[in-house]
Amino acid sequence: MSAVCRAPHRSNRSRAALLTVGAAVSALALAGCGSGGTSGGSSSTKFITGTGGIATVKKADRQAAPDIDGTTLNGDKLGLSDYKGKVVVVNVWGSWCSPCRAEAPYLAKVAKQTESKGVQFVGLNTRDPEKGPARQFEKQFKVDYPSLYDPAGKLMLRFPKGSLNPQAIPSTIVIDRQGKIAARSLSPLDDVKMRKMIDPLIAEK
Template identity: 30%
Template sequence: MKKLFIAISAIGLFFTSCNQGEQFKLTGNISGQTEGKVYLSKVQDNKLVKIDSAELKEGVFEFVGTVASPQRYFIQLDGKKEALQFFIENSNININADVEKLAEAKVVGSAEQDVFAAYKESQKVFNEKGMNLRKEYMAARNAQDQVKMDSIIKVDEVMQQEIKEVTDEFLKNNAASVVSGFIKYRMTGGMELPKMEEMYNAMPENVKASIYGVKIKDKIDILSSVAVGKVAPDFTLNTPEETPFSLSSLKGKVVVIDFWASWCGPCRRENPHMVELYKEVNEKGVEFLGVSLDDNKEKWLKAIEDDGLVWKHVSDLQGWNSKAGKKYGINSIPATVLVDQNGVIVAKNLRSAELKVEIEKLLQ
């Protein structure tokens, strides 16, 4: 492991002298396929979007362009599900790949890609171990072997701590790399605001200025606007009957905003407890407002009926791109926001038992 960290540190030093020209020239060689379409893609609004295409001629393709700062892109081949993820920067980059093993392609010419490759290598053993643990857990669950399931969970907890230690060391040794900003951005899911601010403030200026640093700052700004003590931002979404409904129409009452989705297992497991809580507090003037991150209306409505969710529900059926979800900085569900009679946020992300305690305080 020490040898790995030494290699990563060396890459971090190399980053400081990498060539930042005015554009990138990306040349690729694909063995096993001589012609067809090649796509350059990137993630936008949680979806992989094709932004450019090139013709594969005798197994060779080329893209030329400019990026404001290094960032993650993907190469996709027409008719193939597998994609290669890598980092582009303004330099000459070459890709050598097998059509049947695109994700394992060798990428040279980008210092940030070298850092990214080192990071993936540092995580490889954990990915493999995690896959095996999931298989073992599913087998134990199917066999209803609770002792085995508990044992696997303990092993996973130890592994998660190991992952944290390896990742922390990697980030320390590669603090000036934009890849570190990318990793930190991915770590912000479910992270509390103070921890996120601390992490952002410690980032070098070049990483703050990268697309990932900007995304972290945007998250901080959003979460600051919906922090405990702030007035809950209003939003209007459609009910299942296609009628616009606004959060502000509930002002004067204690409101529980419940962000969930029909496809969210933890949400569905929590729903019976939420139903019991609603029955207990609704008669005291407390309202629930379910905000679904579904994108399929039929599945949304079926989940409402199957789980007996008798309170008000709204959704724009945009999944993770839900306007309300984005406004409240929701990046994991279930998520709850408790709003008092004056429209002020008093608590966040409480489960039913904890939620009940805070609701009772507001009703005193």
């Protein structure tokens, strides 16, 4: 299975929702075209993709992250601005996505390890027309951090074009303590790769 998942076919009842999702994901793909996000960066984007597919931006060249906000899978209001001053890890996932399931235990582990160091994980659940499977996913993999519910992919599209925006499912975006986009992975992560992304940002002054 590739790192980019495809949602399974649903019943007619949710066909309209999937059409909306399809449009959003198509727009997301277009937003990444020509940005250099998967080809090693460019002079305009000022980010590079290193080994393991992890792209990073020098501190001076980072773009401000959008204030992603909405309602969590548990019905609570949440915005990334709630975590100002922390390193924020945004993981885009779906309960139907096999690579998401593979990385989930590692993300849950690192979230616990780094919480005391000023790191906050936030999920961005997408392309799940109903919340039930997503909640079961969190329970199965012991994901304790909150996830915003984004079935149509609209929140994903708030990341600016040409930045380290999400272009696949799963995607993981790391935002530094100043609220700027610092790193991205477009493939599933284990705990070692996850720490490689966030440890330098924990150490930044």
